[in-house]
Amino acid sequence: MSDTTIGIRQPSVRRLPLAGVLRLARPSDMWFKPALSVVVASAVPDLALHAFGRLDLVMYTMAGSLCALYGHSLPYARRARTVAMVVLGMLAGFAISLLTASLTDSTAVLIAVGAVLAAAQKALCDATRIGPPGHVIFTFVTSAALFAPQHLGQLPGHLALTVAAGAVAWLVTVGPALIRREGPERRATARALKAAAAYADHPGHRTRHAAAAAVHAGWQTLLAAGRPTPVRRELERLLVHAEAALAEAALGGRAADPARLRDWARQILARGPVPAPPAAPGTSEELFGIQAERAAHRAGSRRDTLRAPLRALAPGSPLLPIAVRTLIGCALAGYVSMLLGVGRPYWAIVTAASLYQANVTLSWNRALQRTLGNLLGVFVFAAVLPVTRTSPLALIGCCLFFNFAAEALITRNYWLGSVAVTPMALLVIEFGGTHPAGELIGDRALDTVVGAAVGLLAAMAVPNRRAAGRLERALAATERARAHAVQTIAAPVPAPAALDAARRRLTGSLVELREAGDTAAGEWWQRALPVEQVLAAEQAGHRTLAATARRRGLIAPVLENGAV
16 A cells, blocks of 8 residues: 555544434344244244253253354355354353353352453454354353353253254254255345445445445355356346446446336345346356356365454454453453342343444444343333243243344344343243342343443443554555456456456455445544545446446446546
């Protein structure tokens, strides 16, 4: 990157927003996938334990059942590997917690172990980009297990229950492949078409980035899906149309028909066959390049799966300060809660861990959402507790209902999902025996306030100056990717595969640049950010993307104002 990069001075301590933090959004287009999966994955072991009269063991099966929340945006081949790794990761953390609980009853030691586990889980989930719900489920399970009475002799049986429930969760998440094996690829392609239509309707910086990110995610999903099938080939053709629509709008040419793009998206998501669109110019060459890229992706995917998390956590990584925040915030929250008289302050640890997002501003938003949701949730728990104590089946039914409700609501806003998560977490305690309702509610409310306040203070106190460095590296990578694309375009007879690879490399760098820019903009204690350079690089990058599409024949030549 040039030494002449100019930064724009911004205040070290930025204003924390209030407007919009609690506003409800539209639900995710696939909210029902994790919601139904976790209900089925939990119901099977719960009902089995009920049949044997051992509902006191639900906590151990729950650790495996909650693994069904992961991997729903991934194609099934990758999902199978990912969820298997999630189950193994959950088992490892759960084993450490149960072993620690069996060796000591010192609350101070248990809090320290819980904080270390939370920091490690946060770092690994961020490095692997596992996606929602991220590290929070791991921390919830392992922190709760730390404060559950254990004996060494019980560990093999309890861990066996976790493995069995994890196997059920794996079957539940992968099983739909038998019915609709290209389902994730269909959804990714439909998102790309909808995003391209939104950009065609309302050209702008945000809609352009959203469309580029959705198209990039669509190609990555199809590349990771494995062997091409007739359906996947048609989806690739539709993605070419989305890419062409994005390029046309970026060049200021004839806008694509948004209604046609949305109609294709609706047909993709329906039960019927994938629509067969007319071939866009250059489609056959584009798909030939995709085949070459798929072969290279297949050759290096397994190696990259192992190396990418290590690279992401190397010295100097911007993820490491976030892990340090998690460690300090969770430890302090647990100790403050302990000093205030809470006997098992695991919820303070979980609350603090749940706050840590990419930057301080997002962590502040999460603190407000988590506090409101948890405090409302304890009132919901108080209302349903008499019902759950009427019979074991009523208790199981309420837990399954709140599991479903949490996933159904959390994509609207995190606070709304927390309203359902809180009673579900409190009801799990009831499987081991009844507890005074006032004590449960009081401890949970106190832990929520302490965890949110102390966790947020830790986020503000521990700087992440590496966020600006990440932005500068992303800017340099985008400039290199654009220069490579321009060089490829300038070749007398550029190879189709080379153009496709250059375009996708540039698209990926632009997506990373926007993500790095948004992260750095919400972080405290930063040096000056190259805001103007970022905007210029994004604009030039999208013009170059459009020029590569024109060079490949995906769009018709149009008059272009400015250089490639």
